[in-house]
Amino acid sequence: MRRKGLLWIIILMAWVSSASGQIGTVGLGVVLGNPTGISAVYWTGDHSAIQLNMGYLMAREEHLLLSADFLVHPWIFYEEDDLIRPYVGLGGGLGFISDISISLRLPLGTSYFFSAFPIEAFAELVPSLQLMGPGDIRFYLGGYLGARWYF
Numbered sequence: 782m783r784r785k786g787l788l789w790i791i792i793l794m795a796w797v798s799s800a801s802g803q804i805g806t807v808g809l810g811v812v813l814g815n816p817t818g819i820s821a822v823y824w825t826g827d828h829s830a831i832q833l834n835m836g837y838l839m840a841r842e843e844h845l846l847l848s849a850d851f852l853v854h855p856w857i858f859y860e861e862d863d864l865i866r867p868y869v870g871l872g873g874g875l876g877f878i879s880d881i882s883i884s885l886r887l888p889l890g891t892s893y894f895f896s897a898f899p900i901e902a903f904a905e906l907v908p909s910l911q912l913m914g915p916g917d918i919r920f921y922l923g924g925y926l927g928a929r930w931y932f
Contacts, residue, residue, distance in 0.1 A: 805931045808901055812836060814925025816846045822901075822929060828854045832870070832888070836925075838878075848874035850888050862896035874909065884911040884921065899931040 808822040818836020825831060830852045838844040850872030858865040868890055876882035890905030907923040 805899065808929030808931045810901075810927055810929030812905075812925040812927035815839065815923050816925070818846075820927050820929060822852075830854070830868075832872070838876070845877040846874060847876075848872055848884075848886060850886060852888065854892070860893075864892075864894040864896075866892045866894065868892065874911075876911065878913075880914060882911050882913045884909040901929045901931065903927050903929075 806824045808820075810820050812818055812820045812834060816834070816836030816838045818834060821833045823831045832848075832850045832852055834846070834848045834850075836846055838846055850870040852868045852870035854866040854868045856867055858867075868888070870886075870888040872886040872888065874884040874886055876884065886907050886909040888905050888907045890903055892901050892903040894901050904926050905924060909921050909923065911919045911921050913919055
C-alpha cells in the first residue's frame with residue numbers, strides 16, 4: 782500500500798514538472814528518517830510556511846505519525862543562484878502507537894532551493910514533548926532528510 786502511495790507521488794511530481802525552475806507556493810515530497818513518509822508545504826508569505834507530514838516511525842513496530850507545523854524562515858543565504866533558508870517552527874502532532882499520543886513540536890532545519898529546478902532539499906531535527914497518556918510525558922527527538930517538488 783505504501784509503495785502505491787509513493788508511486789502516485791512520483792507520478793504527480795513528474796506531471797507537475799512543467800513548472801521548470803519556477804518555485805510555486807505548494808510543495809509535495811518525501812521525508813526519510815524518523816519518521817519516513819510524505820511531506821507537504823504551503824507558503825503563507827515570503828518568510829512563513831505551513832508544513833504537513835504523514836509518516837511511519839520504524840521502531841519495534843510501525844507507528845503512524847501526523848504533524849502540522851508553522852515555520853518561520855528568518856534568513857536567506859545565497860549559494861550562486863540557489864537559496865539556503867534556515868528555519869524554526871512550532872507545531873503539533875498525533876501519533877497512533879498503542880493509543881493516541883499528542884505532541885508539541887519544535888522543528889529546526891535548513892532548506893536548500895535549487896534555482897534550475899522547482900525542488901527543495903531539507904534537513905530537519907524535531908525535539909518534541911509527547912503526551913502518551915495520563916501523566917506520561919516523554920521527550921522525543923526526531924529527524925529526517927527530505928525533498929519537495931513545487932508547483
